[in-house]
Amino acid sequence: MLDKIEELVEDETGFEVQKRSRRLRVGLPCSPLSLIFDETPSDDVFMALHCSALRIFNGDRTDLHDVCSWLAASFLRWLGVTSSALIDIEHPATMIPAELYGRYLIPSQPEGYVLAPSDAGLHLAGDMIGYLAMFEHAAHTHTTFWHPKFESALEPTHDYDAARSEADDWAQGLASLLGERASRDDIYTQRPSAGWFYYRTTDGAIAVVESKQLVDFLELLGTAPDEEIAGINGFLYTGKSFDNFIPRDALKIADRIFGQDGTLAASSCPAAEATVVPLENGVILAKGHRAVLLRHDTGVAGFARERSLVLERNRLEQERLFPPSEFIWTDEVDGGRFERLIYDLLECEPGVHEVRAIGSSREGDGGRDLVVSWVTPPVPGEAIPQGLPPARERRIIVQCKARKRSVGRSDLGGGILDTLFMYHAEGYFLATSSQPAVAVIDLLEEVRRRGDYFTGWWGRTEIEQRLRRHPQILKRYADIVRPAP
Known part of the structure; x- marks a missing residue:
């Protein structure tokens, strides 16, 4: 797929391509911003923006890395392209904690950072190259520091x-x-x-x-x-x-x-x-x-936690933030069938390399776990050593909980950390047919902050979003969820 992406760059005037192993770097030679495409073990492509100020600027360039990444992330959100995560790159030489050697911008919403090796993934890559060209023009127009021209007399x-x-x-x-x-x-x-x-x-x-x-x-x-x-x-x-x-x-x-x-x-x-x-x-x-x-x-x-508080407070706001569902779920969702539904959706998720069932199903809600090999971005706050890619494949435990009510901390059994240690995992993911309670969201965030663990979840809203994308999967599970008439 990288070869096809490289062909797309020819349409953008002035853009250059650097190719190394399983990576493409695309951008203008006079710009601090470039677009990187890393091929993953599952043949998907991890996409991110990399910000590194030109060496024409002397001294510590932390300020430039900060400001340039702010503008790029703001522009992409304003366009409606993506909401980005800013991931710092540690300085390899200095011992000054606040210094930035560079920064990655990881596209997080709505499409994410992993491109499938398909026409759809190639189309997204082409779009992002075009958006980068649009931003270069805007930054050149509205700033004096983006494409600098120093006079020879200026030391x-x-x-x-x-x-x-x-x-x-x-x-x-x-x-x-x-x-x-x-x-x-x-x-x-x-x-x-x-x-x-x-x-x-x-x-x-x-x-x-x-x-x-x-x-x-x-x-x-x-x-x-x-x-x-x-x-x-x-x-x-x-x-x-x-x-x-x-x-x-x-x-x-x-x-x-x-x-x-x-x-x-x-x-x-x-x-x-x-x-x-x-x-x-x-x-x-x-x-x-x-x-x-x-x-x-x-x-x-942060949005999900606040949304849960709003739901508890006011039905009017609930109707505005959560429009009526396009799906009908059975009153009692079979745990085994729900677990299989999550299995099939995960297999279609970008960045997922392998999904396997582990353990035994002894609980009525489908207590058996899944283990997933999943390419994920750095966790927020994690600094990336210079020379290492921003994404890596993690072993992630997925727990499936079929519930009518919200999933609380007591529903997680022995605890998240115990589960991570038991399976030698690097991440934990919860999938529920209802939604995680605020206390569970807080717990997942605490686990992420205290260690280099990836955490996440799908509630009913997130599962329904994926069922819209994969109607062929929806048809297989009409016994637990079906389109509303």
């Missing part, structure tokens, strides 16, 4: 200065706003060629840029206010086929950085007060001359 050392008194004063003022979130190990700089000041906390949870040019560009890419739905602990975003969530805690931090007294956190519509761009593992907010990236669980997991 490279003038481009980067981490020790200017102006930068010191600015950083001290920002650190005072951040309070306990600031640290002596945070990094900051002034980059005259880009016209900005930059600050990043040691843990990478907060990054701030002072730049009117950047804010103006982000304003064009912000989320429309009509995408917002007020939840319990923050705001849900359901536009452009993406499900995202922004907690009010993030808005409180942004208020401090913008130097305002709770305007965003108290607002009923933050997108009307500032530029808002929710991603998979963070949110970009911009106002005045400042733009900020705040790391939070803003993707599907």
Whole structure:
């Protein structure tokens, strides 16, 4: 499939292809952004964007890696192409925790990051190459730093200065706003060629840029206010086929950085007060001359947890967020049949290499597990060592739970970690005919945060989405689920 993708690049003027082993890299030689295609063991293709600033910029280029990846992710979401996860690449030489050697942008919603070796997968690859060309044009038009042209008289050392008194004063003022979130190990700089000041906390949870040019560009890419739905602990975003969530805690931090007294956190519509761009593992907010990236669980997991709280609170909001189902499920879903349904859907899932049943079915809800060889992206917060691909194949345990009610923590038996240790697995996945309770979503996120484990789930909504894509599978399971008349 890589050969066919390479042929598609010929249609984009100026794009070059670098081919190595089972990888293609596509992009403009004068750009910090490139598109990579990695062939997986199952002959699928893992697709991601890679951001690495040009070496024409001297000194630490953390600020460029941060800003350039912000813009690319914001543009792709604005187009309705994908909601991306920002995955940091560790610096191989320095011992400074906050420095970025580069960054991957992993397409997460709606299609994902794995392309099937088919016409449909090839079509998606061609689309992404075209979107990259569109973004290159937009970045060139709206910024001066994307395709830089240094004058011969300008010494490279003038481009980067981490020790200017102006930068010191600015950083001290920002650190005072951040309070306990600031640290002596945070990094900051002034980059005259880009016209900005930059600050990043040691843990990478907060990054701030002072730049009117950047804010103006982000304003064009912000989320429309009509995408917002007020939840319990923050705001849900359901536009452009993406499900995202922004907690009010993030808005409180942004208020401090913008130097305002709770305007965003108290607002009923933050997108009307500032530029808002929710991603998979963070949110970009911009106002005045400042733009900020705040790391939070803003993707599907955060959305699902908040959605569950909204369901418990208000039937009217439930009807708006969850339209009537196009399927009818039997009152009592047979556990064995449900497990087989999940088996068949997993075999069609991009990135899945192998599915096997393990254990014995002794429970009435189909307690037998499945083990899946699945190509997955890095877990949020996982840094990728330089030279290693961003995706890898993991051994993932899948537990199937046929339930009328939500699946609670007590339904998971001995516990997720016990299951992972028993099967020497690198990930855990729950499939349920109802939906996971909030406590289960929290538990899955806690397991992911505490170790290098992939966690995820399918509830009834996610299963029905896949049944629409695979009507041939739906026909086999008419005894437990069928189309509504």
